[in-house]
Amino acid sequence: MKEDDADDATRKGKGRMTRRGFLGTLGLGAAAATLSGKVLSPTSAAAATEVMAAQDTTKLTLRINGRTHRLLVEPRWSLLYVLRDRLGLTGTKVGCERGECGACTVLVNHVPRYACLTLAAEAEGAEITTLEGLMDGEKLGPVQEAFLEQDAFQCGYCTPGQIMAVEGLLRVKANPSVEEIRKGVSGNLCRCGAYNHIFQAALRAAELRRGK
Numbered sequence: 001m002k003e004d005d006a007d008d009a010t011r012k013g014k015g016r017m018t019r020r021g022f023l024g025t026l027g028l029g030a031a032a033a034t035l036s037g038k039v040l041s042p043t044s045a046a047a048a049t050e051v052m053a054a055q056d057t058t059k060l061t062l063r064i065n066g067r068t069h070r071l072l073v074e075p076r077w078s079l080l081y082v083l084r085d086r087l088g089l090t091g092t093k094v095g096c097e098r099g100e101c102g103a104c105t106v107l108v109n110h111v112p113r114y115a116c117l118t119l120a121a122e123a124e125g126a127e128i129t130t131l132e133g134l135m136d137g138e139k140l141g142p143v144q145e146a147f148l149e150q151d152a153f154q155c156g157y158c159t160p161g162q163i164m165a166v167e168g169l170l171r172v173k174a175n176p177s178v179e180e181i182r183k184g185v186s187g188n189l190c191r192c193g194a195y196n197h198i199f200q201a202a203l204r205a206a207e208l209r210r211g212k
Contacts, residue, residue: 060124064089065133073120080104080115083130091131091160102188105161105168106130112168112187131160134167143167146205147198154192161188166202175206 057072064087071086080097083089083106095103097116104115107129134141140148143163153159162185169176169184176184181202190198 058121060121062120062123062128063126064128065130071120075119075121077120078116079106079118079120079123079128082120083115089130089132093157093160095157095161100189101158102161102165102185103158105164105188107164107168107171110168110171112165114187129164129167131163134163141167142208143170143201143205146201146208150197150201150204152194152197152201154194158188158190158192162190162198166198166205169202170206170209174210176202178203 055074057074060071060073062069062071062082064083069087071082073082073086077086080092080094083092084094092106092115093103095101095116097104099114099117102114105112106115107113107127108118108123109126110129131144134144143166147153147159147163152162165185165188166181169181173180173184178199181199185195185198185202
């Protein structure tokens with residue numbers, strides 16, 4: 001007698017599930033699920049009604065640079081995509097799109113955030129500030145002026161994100177040290193290596209904001 005048959009014979013009459021019986025039960029369950037085309041879960045029907053398809057749109061209201069925008073958005077759209085492609089606010093740059101470079105930095109309730117990692121729906125009800133929101137008409141804001149004055153860029157692609165990171169820092173720390181500035185812009189990469197000029201620009205922006 002084979003080992004499996006011996007196991008079955010030993011366990012007969014003892015009310016216990018045999019190894020062969022257990023595996024057979026699994027097989028029947030899998031077959032039933034396959035034939036029905038559904039996962040046999042008591043919550044599956046409810047979950048199916050709650051999940052939106054990626055291409056479905058929903059109404060969304062965003063407060064950006066002091067203006068209210070009402071849009072139809074897909075739930076998968078990032079704040080970066082909505083700002084640039086739906087609203088034309090192209091000061092926010094597309095970089096790595098995975099939260100590593102900081103080129104897409106905006107302020108959400110005055111706190112710097114990567115727009116590429118923020119769903120547009122997450123930002124509803126918050127005050128969003130982009131690079132365009134730092135200007136007064138055609139006049140540059142203090143941080144923008146300081147970057148221009150201190151030559152704090154080379155290729156300029158990372159500059160909008162750097163400016164927004166410094167703006168966010170200065171909103172909570174009016175007179176930061178160089179070390180605090182380093183930490184404040186540590187999430188923003190500059191391929192050209194203009195960091196010393198960026199730090200000087202941040203110090204100068206603090207002076208301009210204080211009216212010096």
